[in-house]
Amino acid sequence: xxxxxxxxxxxxxxxxxxxxxxxxxxxxxxxxxxxxxxxxxxxxxxxxxxxxxxxxxxxxxxxxxxxxxxxxxxxxxxxxxxxxxxxxxxxxxxxxxxxxxxxxxxxxxxxxxxxxxxxxxxxxxxxxxxxxxxxxxxxxxxxxxxxxxxxxxxxxxxxxxxxxxxxxxxxxxxxxxxxxxxxxxxxxxxxxxxxxxxxxxxxxxxxxxxxxxxxxxxxxxxxxxxxxxxxxxxxxxxxxxxxxxxxxxxxxxxxxxxxxxxxxxxxxxxxxxxxxxxxxxxxxxxxxxxxxxxxxxxxxxxxxxxxxxxxxxxxxxxxxxxxxxxxxxxxxxxxxxxxxxxxxxx
Amino acid sequence: xxxxxxxxxxxxxxxxxxxxxxxxxxxxxxxxxxxxxxxxxxxxxxxxxxxxxxxxxxxxxxxxxxxxxxxxxxxxxxxxxxxxxxxxxxxxxxxxxxxxxxxxxxxxxxxxxxxxxxxxxxxxxxxxxxxxxxxxxxxxxxxxxxxxxxxxxxxxxxxxxxxxxxxxxxxxxxxxxxxxxxxxxxxxxxxxxxxxxxxxxxxxxxxxxxxxxxxxxxxxxxxxxxxxxxxxxxxxxxxxxxxxxxxxxxxxxxxxxxxxxxxxxxxxxxxxxxxxxxxxxxxxxxxxxxxxxxxxxxxxxxxxxxxxxxxxxxxxxxxxxxxxxxxxxxxxxxxxxxxxxxxxxxxxxxxxxxxxxxxxxxxxxxxxxxxxxxxxxxxxxxxxxxxxxxxxxxxxxxxxxxxxxxxxxxxxxxxxxxxxxxxxxxxxxxxxxxxxxxxxxxxxxxxxxxxxxxxxxxxxxxxxxxxxxxxxxxxxxxxxxxxxxxxxxxxxxxxxxxxxxxxxxxxxxxxxxxxxxxxxxxxxxxxxxxxxxxxxxxxxxxxxxxxxxxxxx
Numbered sequence: 001x002x003x004x005x006x007x008x009x010x011x012x013x014x015x016x017x018x019x020x021x022x023x024x025x026x027x028x029x030x031x032x033x034x035x036x037x038x039x040x041x042x043x044x045x046x047x048x049x050x051x052x053x054x055x056x057x058x059x060x061x062x063x064x065x066x067x068x069x070x071x072x073x074x075x076x077x078x079x080x081x082x083x084x085x086x087x088x089x090x091x092x093x094x095x096x097x098x099x100x101x102x103x104x105x106x107x108x109x110x111x112x113x114x115x116x117x118x119x120x121x122x123x124x125x126x127x128x129x130x131x132x133x134x135x136x137x138x139x140x141x142x143x144x145x146x147x148x149x150x151x152x153x154x155x156x157x158x159x160x161x162x163x164x165x166x167x168x169x170x171x172x173x174x175x176x177x178x179x180x181x182x183x184x185x186x187x188x189x190x191x192x193x194x195x196x197x198x199x200x201x202x203x204x205x206x207x208x209x210x211x212x213x214x215x216x217x218x219x220x221x222x223x224x225x226x227x228x229x230x231x232x233x234x235x236x237x238x239x240x241x242x243x244x245x246x247x248x249x250x251x252x253x254x255x256x257x258x259x260x261x262x263x264x265x266x267x268x269x270x271x272x273x274x275x276x277x278x279x280x281x282x283x284x285x286x287x288x289x290x291x292x293x294x295x296x297x298x299x300x301x302x303x304x305x306x307x308x309x310x311x312x313x314x315x316x317x318x319x320x321x322x323x324x325x326x327x328x329x330x331x332x333x334x335x336x337x338x339x340x341x342x343x344x345x346x
Numbered sequence: 347x348x349x350x351x352x353x354x355x356x357x358x359x360x361x362x363x364x365x366x367x368x369x370x371x372x373x374x375x376x377x378x379x380x381x382x383x384x385x386x387x388x389x390x391x392x393x394x395x396x397x398x399x400x401x402x403x404x405x406x407x408x409x410x411x412x413x414x415x416x417x418x419x420x421x422x423x424x425x426x427x428x429x430x431x432x433x434x435x436x437x438x439x440x441x442x443x444x445x446x447x448x449x450x451x452x453x454x455x456x457x458x459x460x461x462x463x464x465x466x467x468x469x470x471x472x473x474x475x476x477x478x479x480x481x482x483x484x485x486x487x488x489x490x491x492x493x494x495x496x497x498x499x500x501x502x503x504x505x506x507x508x509x510x511x512x513x514x515x516x517x518x519x520x521x522x523x524x525x526x527x528x529x530x531x532x533x534x535x536x537x538x539x540x541x542x543x544x545x546x547x548x549x550x551x552x553x554x555x556x557x558x559x560x561x562x563x564x565x566x567x568x569x570x571x572x573x574x575x576x577x578x579x580x581x582x583x584x585x586x587x588x589x590x591x592x593x594x595x596x597x598x599x600x601x602x603x604x605x606x607x608x609x610x611x612x613x614x615x616x617x618x619x620x621x622x623x624x625x626x627x628x629x630x631x632x633x634x635x636x637x638x639x640x641x642x643x644x645x646x647x648x649x650x651x652x653x654x655x656x657x658x659x660x661x662x663x664x665x666x667x668x669x670x671x672x673x674x675x676x677x678x679x680x681x682x683x684x685x686x687x688x689x690x691x692x693x694x695x696x697x698x699x700x701x702x703x704x705x706x707x708x709x710x711x712x713x714x715x716x717x718x719x720x721x722x723x724x725x726x727x728x729x730x731x732x733x734x735x736x737x738x739x740x741x742x743x744x745x746x747x748x749x750x751x752x753x754x755x756x757x758x759x760x761x762x763x764x765x766x767x768x769x770x771x772x773x774x775x776x777x778x779x780x781x782x783x784x785x786x787x788x789x790x791x792x793x794x795x796x797x798x799x800x801x802x803x804x805x806x807x808x809x810x811x812x813x814x815x816x817x818x819x820x821x822x823x824x825x826x827x828x829x830x831x832x833x834x835x836x837x838x839x840x841x842x843x844x845x846x847x848x849x850x851x852x853x854x855x856x857x858x859x860x861x862x863x864x865x866x867x868x869x870x871x872x873x874x875x876x877x878x879x880x881x882x883x884x885x886x887x888x889x890x891x892x893x894x895x896x897x898x899x
Binding site for chain 2 (some may be wrong): 182183185186187189190192256259260263264267270271272274275276277278279280281282283284285286288289291292293295296298299302303306308309324332336338
C-alpha cells in the first residue's frame with residue numbers, strides 16, 4: 001500500500017524545504033542587521049566636517065535618503081561620495097535580500113515536492129493528517145508571500161516577519177506533528193476531502209500572511225513612533241521595512257483575497273458535514289473556532305473601513321485572527337477531541 | 347395630554363432613537379463581533395452537553411466548586427445559553443439596522459443619474475485631454491454608447507449640456523459592489539434564521555441495529571437516542587422502515603478500514619408495514635434521503651452472543667451491542683439479563699444477570715489482558731465478568747446500553763460471580779450452576795436519522811453569502827466624466843473637431859484604475875497636442891467626500 005521509496009524521498013524534500021527556509025531566515029536577519037550599522041562606519045564618523053561645510057545640501061540629501069529608505073528602494077545609488085562603506089552595506093543588504101528570496105523559492109519548490117511525494121507514497125491526496133495539513137497551510141503562506149514579493153519588490157525586507165513564524169511552523173510539522181505516510185480512514189475517502197481541506201488550508205495560509213503583514217506594519221509604526229519621539233535616530237539605525245501604509249495595504253489585500261476563500265471553505269465543510277455527520281453544523285470545537293476566526297476577520301475588514309479603527313486597532317484585530325487560526329490548527333486538534341479528530345497523532 | 351406626559355413620550359422616543367443609533371453603529375457591531383468570537387471559545391475549551399454527556403458530567407464531578415457554577419451559567423451548553431443568544435440577536439438587529447438604510451440608499455442611487463461633472467476636471471486624481479474629430483454632441487453620444495458596451499460591471503452614463511454650451515458625459519459603474527455587500531449581509535441574517543428554524547423544527551435520532559434486524563421510524567420512542575427541536579412533538583414523523591440485510595467491510599493488512607457499507611431493505615410512504623422492500627446500499631458520506639429525512643451510516647461494531655443455561659434447565663440466547671474502543675474493534679459492553687427464568691416477582695429482580703466485558707473480533711491475550719489484533723472476526727474472544735443482583739433499571743433513570751450502573755455494585759446490590767476469558771464455544775459456570783457459553787458475534791450498524799425542514803435555504807444563503815462577498819470585494823466603484831467643447835479656438839483647421847477633458851475618480855480601491863482610465867481616455871479620441879493639460883493628479887477637493895473613499899459595510 002505505502003510506497004517506502006516515495007515516502008523517504010518526501011522526507012528528504014521536507015528537509016530541503018526546512019534548510020531553504022532556515023537559510024532564507026538567516027539572510028533576512030543579515031539584511032536587517034546590515035542596516036542597523038549603516039551610519040556607524042568610519043566614513044560616517046568623518047561626515048561632521050561635511051555638514052559644517054555645506055549644511056543646506058546636507059539637509060536635502062538627508063531628506064531624500066530618508067524617503068528612499070522608507071520606500072525600501074535601494075538607497076545606495078543616491079549616496080554621495082565619501083561613503084564607500086555605507087555604499088557597501090547597502091549593496092550587501094540588497095544582495096543578501098535577493099539571496100533570501102532565491103533560497104525561499106528553492107525551499108518552496110522542495111516544500112511542494114515533499115507534499116507531492118507524500119501523495120505518491122500513500123496513493124492519495126497529501127492532506128490526510130496534521131503533518132500534511134500543516135505543510136499545506138505553510139506552503140500556501142509561502143506561496144502568498146512569493147506572490148506579494150513578485151508584485152511588490154519593496155516588500156522584501158518584511159521577510160523576517162514572514163519567514164520566522166512559517167519556519168517555526170514547518171519545523172513543528174516535521175518534529176511534533178510528523179506521522180508516517182498512511183491511508184486515510186473511510187470517512188475521509190471522498191472528494192469532499194479535496195474540496196474542503198484544500199480550500200481551508202490554502203485560505204488559512206493566505207490569511208496567515210495577512211496577519212504577518214499586520215505584525216510588520218505594527219513593527220514599522222513602532223519604529224516611526226520612536227523616530228518621532230527622538231528615541232531612535234533614523235540616521236544611525238534606519239529600518240528597511242516598507243512604509244507603514246504599504247504594509248497595511250499588503251495585509252488588507254491578503255485578507256480580502258483570503259476571506260471569501262475561507263468563507264467558501266467553511267461552507268464546503270458544512271456541505272461535507274451534511275453528508276457525513278448527519279448535520280451541516282454541529283458546533284464541533286473545530287467549527288466553533290473556525291467561526292470565531294471568520295468573525296474576527298469580518299471584524300478586521302469592517303474595522304479597516306471604520307473611522308477610528310483604521311491602522312493600529314485594525315492591525316491588532318488581524319493579528320488576533322492569525323492567533324485564532326494557529327490556535328485552531330494546533331490546540332483544537334491536539335488537546336481537544338472532537339469530530340475533526342483525524343490528525344493521526346495518537 | 348399633560349405636559350409631563352409629553353415630556354415622557356419625547357424622552358422615550360429620544361432614548362429609543364439614541365439606543366437604536368448606538369446599536370446600529372459600526373463600533374457596536376465590531377464590539378458585538380468580538381464578543382461573539384470570545385463567547386464561542388468556551389464551547390471549544392470546555393466539554394459540552396450536546397457533544398459528550400459523559401465527559402461533561404465527569405468534568406463537573408472533577409471540579410466540585412467551579413463545575414456547578416459554570417453549568418448554571420450555561421458554559422457547558424454555550425450555544426443554547428442566554429448570553430450567547432443575546433449576542434447574536436443583538437448582532438442580527440444591528441445588521442438589520444445597518445442594512446436597511448443602505449438598501450434604501452442603493453435604490454435611490456440606482457434611480458438617480460450619475461452626478462454632474464465637477465467644474466475643474468484637471469483637479470481629479472486621473473485627468474487627460476484628447477481631441478476628437480467629430481463635433482461635441484456626436485462625440486458625447488459616441489462615448490455614451492461606447493461606455494454602455496464596455497466590460498463587466500456596466501457603466502451607467504448620462505449626457506448633459508452645460509450653460510456655456512459644453513457637453514458632458516457623466517458615468518459611473520460598480521453599483522453591483524454595494525449589491526453584493528448587501529446580499530452578503532442579508533445572507534448572514536438568513537443563515538442565522540435558517541439555523542434557528544432548523545433547530546426548532548428539526549430532529550435527529552440514532553439507533554444501533556443488528557444485522558438481520560429491522561427498525562421503523564414511526565415515533566421518537568423507536569430510537570435509542572432522540573434529540574428533538576423545541577417545536578417537535580414526534581406525532582407527525584413521516585414513517586419509514588428498514589431491514590439491515592448485510593454488513594460489509596474491507597480492511598488492509600494493517601487493519602485499516604478501506605470501506606464499510608450496509609445493504610438495506612427500505613420501505614417508505616405507502617409501502618410501510620407491507621412486505622415490499624426496496625434494496626439500498628447505504629455508504630458513509632452518502633446518506634439515504636427518504637421523504638425529507640436523511641438516514642446515515644455513522645459507524646459499526648459487534649454484537650457478541652451468549653447462550654445461557656439456567657439452573658432450572660431453561661436455555662436462552664442473549665446478545666447486546668458492544669462499543670468499539672480502538673481501530674481494531676476491541677469493544678466494551680454488557681449483556682443485561684433482566685428476566686432470569688426460574689424466578690418470579692421480586693426474586694427475578696434480585697437475580698438479574700449482567701455479563702460485563704470486552705469483546706475482541708481477533709482476540710489476543712497479553713499479560714491476561716484481552717485486546718483485538720485485527721478488526722475482522724478471525725478469532726473472536728471475550729473477557730467477561732458476571733454480576734448477579736438488581737441492575738437498578740427500575741429506578742427510572744436511563745442507563746447506558748454499554749455499561750452497568752456501578753452504584754448498584756457499590757451498594758452491594760450487584761455481586762460479582764467471577765470472571766473468565768472465553769474463546770468461541772467456551773463456557774463459564776457460575777456458583778449456582780448457570781452456564782454461560784460464548785457462541786459468536788454479529789455485526790451491528792449505528793444509524794442516524796436527521797430531519798431539518800429548512801436546510802435547503804441554508805445552502806441557498808451559503809451560496810449567496812460567498813457570491814455576495816466575492817462581488818463586493820472584486821467589483822470596484824469608478825466614476826468618469828467627459829467635458830466636450832468645440833475645438834474652434836484652434837483655428838479653421840480644427841473647426842469640426844472637439845476637445846475632450848476627461849477626469850476619473852476611484853470611489854473604492856484606487857489600485858488598477860490607472861490602466862482602466864487609459865482605456866476610458868482612448869475611447870474618447872486621440873491624445874491632444876497640448877501636453878500641459880495632462881498634468882499630475884491634483885489633491886482631492888470637496889467634490890470627493892473622504893467618507894466615500896472606502897467602505898465595507
